[in-house]
Amino acid sequence: MERVKQNLEKILKELPEGVKLVAVSKRQPDEKLQAAYDVGHRIFGENIVQELVRKHEIFPGDIEWHMIGHLQRNKVKYIVPFISMIHSVDDFELAKEINKRAARAGRVVDCLFEIHTAKEESKFGFKPDALKEELGKNDWKKLFPNIRFRGLMTMATNTDDKSLIRNEFKAVRYLFEELKRTYFSGDDYFDELSMGMSHDYKIAIEEGSTMIRLGTMIFGERLPK
Numbered sequence: 001m002e003r004v005k006q007n008l009e010k011i012l013k014e015l016p017e018g019v020k021l022v023a024v025s026k027r028q029p030d031e032k033l034q035a036a037y038d039v040g041h042r043i044f045g046e047n048i049v050q051e052l053v054r055k056h057e058i059f060p061g062d063i064e065w066h067m068i069g070h071l072q073r074n075k076v077k078y079i080v081p082f083i084s085m086i087h088s089v090d091d092f093e094l095a096k097e098i099n100k101r102a103a104r105a106g107r108v109v110d111c112l113f114e115i116h117t118a119k120e121e122s123k124f125g126f127k128p129d130a131l132k133e134e135l136g137k138n139d140w141k142k143l144f145p146n147i148r149f150r151g152l153m154t155m156a157t158n159t160d161d162k163s164l165i166r167n168e169f170k171a172v173r174y175l176f177e178e179l180k181r182t183y184f185s186g187d188d189y190f191d192e193l194s195m196g197m198s199h200d201y202k203i204a205i206e207e208g209s210t211m212i213r214l215g216t217m218i219f220g221e222r223l224p225k
């Protein structure tokens with residue numbers, strides 16, 4: 001557990017101002033999450049609803065839980081009452097369900113649009129043109145009074161090719177700026193760019209990330225699925 005504390009403290013010390021750290025605790029033993037909590041960390045990310053709900057129940061109430069994985073519509077209801085941010089809104093039907101459940105819970109939920117960047121087919125997210133088409137529809141914001149769209153999230157291709165990763169992050173940053181100018185001008189809260197994982201977060205920060213999501217770098221290898 002000493003290791004977790006050391007890793008976390010080192011990362012936080014080197015983190016530029018304005019960049020937040022989401023500690024990705026998925027498939028990590030509870031003791032490791034507790035160790036991070038004990039040194040004062042409060043932002044944790046999970047990608048499986050069941051695991052997220054369980055941890056929310058057993059860990060202290062001042063943790064900010066972030067959903068970073070693909071979210072099925074029929075599971076939205078389990079996390080909406082407590083979730084701090086959903087990074088993985090990848091279609092408008094999902095957003096409608098989040099809005100509906102948030103209204104019932106009397107909440108406004110912070111969300112990010114997930115952008116599909118990586119070359120891998122398996123990853124989720126909007127293609128930039130598809131998202132722009134949705135946002136171009138008149139009055140779309142009126143559909144989502146209980147969601148505050150805060151920005152974009154993406155995962156780069158899993159590769160050693162640093163210039164490919166950099167170009168992917170750059171493209172999402174340009175998209176973010178274009179959307180901000182075009183559809184969110186005057187919305188000061190549209191200000192988050194969630195990009196960067198253990199192997200590519202330094203590049204992500206150079207390319208304008210405001211939120212990095214680190215798992216193995218803090219906690220070590222995950223337990224098998």
Ligand SMILES: *Cc1c(COP(=O)(O)O)cnc(C)c1O
Binds near residue numbers: 047068196199
């Ligand atoms: C697992 C996961 C991470 C963390 O990955 P590491 O390589 O362990 O840092 C970040 N983002 C998403 C969406 C993930 O699913």
